[in-house]
Amino acid sequence: MSQAATAPTISIEARRASFLSSLAGFSRQQPVGALSLIVILVMLVASVFAEWIAPYDPLDIDYFAILQAPSWDHLAGTDPFGRDVFTRLIYGARTALVIGLSASFVGCTLGALLGAASAYFGGRTDAVIQRFVDVLLSFPLVVLALVVVAVLGRNLVFGIDIGLVFAIAIPIIPQVSRVIRAAALSIRNMSYIDAARTAGYSNTRIILRHMAPNLIAPYLIMLTAYIAQAILLEASLSFLGLGVAEPTPAWGLMLSGNATDYFITAPWLIIFPGIAISLAVIAFNLFGDALRDWLDPKFRN
């Protein structure tokens, strides 16, 4: 009994130590990755604690302070409604992360399941799934997303636009399923899988205990990398007026509409949201690359 009582504390401590040391190892081997991780953490903190960090309310309209240039009162100026741009950038991080994370998660998970099923069942199932994937891959990214937007429309669940999440997730599915299928196929032919089969293990056990752990690394790498693509696609759709809807603060939305009118009078309205999108996308891209190199040198291209 005493052993059972002490075992968890040891394992948690050991885990914490190993987490910290692996974090240190990651920063040493992948300095660029560590830097982008810091950017991601800043974004994360900003979006979680937006209420405390942001100097104003993102929806507060102030007609006595419209289109003000950046100053100490308004770090990134104000928009045509007198809303504080800096505040809206902080809340925009929340929108980008929530949509980006959920779309990447949905897309990568469905894609991974499809790819794994395709590889595992093989034969006719594989052929049918692969033809379906071929069809999905023959569309430009934005076109596929827009068709899904047209179909699903706006459906808010817990404040998240599910239609938008799926519009961004669905173009990710075929791409991820291809990679996972290839990885699963190569694993299926490994000798340790043969060994497991010879030992008489069930299919379920082989899939869950022997194959899945080896698919987790590529899955995690793609999950991170596709957050970048999801944020970019969300911004594009919002820019087109078919993504996040006003008055929700979103980076792409801040650039949509008649942004061209403010080229001369209020260039900060155009410059800051673009920097925010680019920084977020670059950070997730670089972090994904670093994670790939660090987790598995085999995935280096």
Added chain:
Amino acid sequence: MIRYIFNRLLMMIPTLIGVALITFFILRIVPGDIVEVKMRADGAAVSVEAIEAERKRLGLDQPLGVQFVDWMKGLVTLDLGQSMWTGRPVSEEIAARFELTFEIAILATIFAVLVAVPLGTVSALWRGTWIDYTVRLITMGGLALPTFWVGLLLLMFLLWNFNWLPPITFTPFWRDPWANISQLIWPAMVVGYRFAAVLARLIRSSLLEILNEDFIRTARAKGASERKVVWVHALGNALLPAITVIGLEFAFLIGGLVVTEQVFNLNGIGKLFIQSIKFNDYTMIQGMVMMFAAIYVIANLVVDLLYAAIDPRVRYR
């Protein structure tokens, strides 16, 4: 060769039917159609009879299967039906805007190739130096910066520095080449930047791989000059995979220009697509999706044929 092309053309049919099936039924999964959008748009009180009559006129009262078969019958004869919004033939609406989008796609491809080949090559040859890092920074920007933002910055730059913005109305190239180019070169450069980034990365990695191959060592051993080794033996082979990317990216550009056309306020295929999405114009969306898919499939075929023509190792019967 002719037989190969014929077979490939036959193989396109199942893919296109798959695209047709998916788009047709996906668009009709959810209730609510164009008639509602069209007639109740401003909250007007429209009688149920009027809505039913309009549905009937557009053929939306028929069972889905019948609608699908009717549409497919038209497709065989390249008749894409009529827009449910404007009532004009879909093919006519597309044709009216195709020239503009197609020209931007061509200009963007030329721009991308002109930029990417030298960038990718110097980046591989001077791997690990500041040249390489600069190129990688540029290509990273191409992949991460949103195209609509790059477009806005470019327009802002033109306005600030030259007090000039590109013309908004489209002039065909054969009527006034200068007016035409001065309008379309900017969007072409913006999408070309992203295109060039993808291409330069590919050329860099494939060149690095090829420089380690045995035949490069052989070429050096037999005394070929370094310039000849790089530019003839290595680059020639490194550009082969680039053909695939160029072909497919070009196909994707026709549909992928949606965002850029919005920035530059161009009335092209992309803008038409956005409008059709906003109005739930089924026939228009279906027709355009079929066109995008057909362009992609044909681009695939052209790429394969180009390989056969260029690469002596590839032979088709």
